[in-house]
Amino acid sequence: MNHNVNTMFGEEKRNMVLIGVLIVIIGFIVRINPLLVVTAAGLATGLLAHQSLYDIIEQKDESYTSQTCPVCGKKNKSSSRNYTCQCGYKRHRDIHGAMNLFAKVYYGEIRPLEFTVKPFTYRRIA
Numbered sequence: 001m002n003h004n005v006n007t008m009f010g011e012e013k014r015n016m017v018l019i020g021v022l023i024v025i026i027g028f029i030v031r032i033n034p035l036l037v038v039t040a041a042g043l044a045t046g047l048l049a050h051q052s053l054y055d056i057i058e059q060k061d062e063s064y065t066s067q068t069c070p071v072c073g074k075k076n077k078s079s080s081r082n083y084t085c086q087c088g089y090k091r092h093r094d095i096h097g098a099m100n101l102f103a104k105v106y107y108g109e110i111r112p113l114e115f116t117v118k119p120f121t122y123r124r125i126a
Contacts, residue, residue, distance in 0.1 A: 065101045066097035071088075
């Protein structure tokens with residue numbers, strides 16, 4: 001696992017340097033096995049620190065970011081891979097949560113972003 005995470009963050013570091021990332025936001029996971037949280041969050045933070053990125057890491061509360069619609073503000077728990085709201089908003093659940101976390105940190109509230117997000121494809125770790 002350590003090798004896979006290190007490989008992933010190595011690639012991400014190169015991408016962050018290329019696009020000039022100033023802040024890395026990591027959600028503060030609260031409803032998962034505490035041992036897993038300590039291991040995963042500690043490993044991720046430790047690897048980023050090891051790669052000279054610790055000074056740009058911020059942990060933020062991610063509560064309701066995957067349940068709240070950024071368009072109408074209603075809370076809706078999604079049980080599928082896609083988040084769908086009654087107002088017509090649709091987005092992949094992980095992208096939806098990440099966009100809402102960014103909005104919560106950047107704007108101070110969950111709301112639509114003022115820029116478009118490119119389509120996303122998963123990268124699988126072998």
